[in-house]
């Protein structure tokens with residue numbers, strides 16, 4: 103299983119931010135690092151068709167279109183997570199979407215992940231406005247993981263977390279990514295030791 107990105111370019115107005123990335127991403131945790139403003143978020147958004155781009159993306163040698171992405175890809179965004187009223191309503195919401203109709207919400211798994219990511223002090227029925235920024239980030243991560251996408255993209259999933267819980271998250275992700283393609287953007291020094299491959303984004307392309 104692999105994702106091949108061919109000559110991907112993104113421009114905002116007349117400024118080219120991604121200048122032709124051609125790269126292959128295999129199964130496992132692929133880590134993208136790079137300076138702030140180098141285009142990491144832009145690259146992830148293009149991969150899941152949230153912004154216009156030029157170039158072609160292939161999954162197992164088949165050209166990927168927007169429909170395939172909606173059914174098989176999940177992006178955990180950098181900030182500004184949407185919420186419903188309670189924890190459980192928040193994680194269940196995407197299962198109502200048409201393109202997730204084949205997926206089944208696993209409540210036991212949800213509870214397990216709450217415990218694993220240090221959120222067991224909350225009840226599933228608690229209001230999400232009780233959560234801190236880092237706790238909300240972990241809830242957003244759980245929501246994305248429960249969808250079990252073939253292609254999992256995460257934009258700085260541990261940016262609001264302390265070192266201990268970041269470690270737990272990356273340990274979990276390493277295992278979660280064993281049978282899927284994960285592309286994670288992070289500045290977190292811990293992330294590197296869990297990654298299968300590290301890509302550095304500089305001046306609109308990958309280095310190293």
Ligand SMILES: Nc1ncnc2c1ncn2[C@@H]1O[C@H](COP(=O)(O)OP(=O)(O)OP(=O)(O)O)[C@@H](O)[C@H]1O
Pocket residue numbers: 114115119136137138139140141142143144145180
């Ligand atoms: N909607 C937009 N319109 C115009 N320019 C944009 C837009 N979004 C991002 N940019 C510009 O594109 C560049 C790359 O932004 P991007 O958010 O991809 O960076 P990043 O690598 O994710 O940074 P960070 O590490 O701070 O999250 C920046 O210079 C930014 O100002």
Ligand SMILES: [Mg+2]
Pocket residue numbers: 142143144180257
């Ligand atoms: Mg970013």
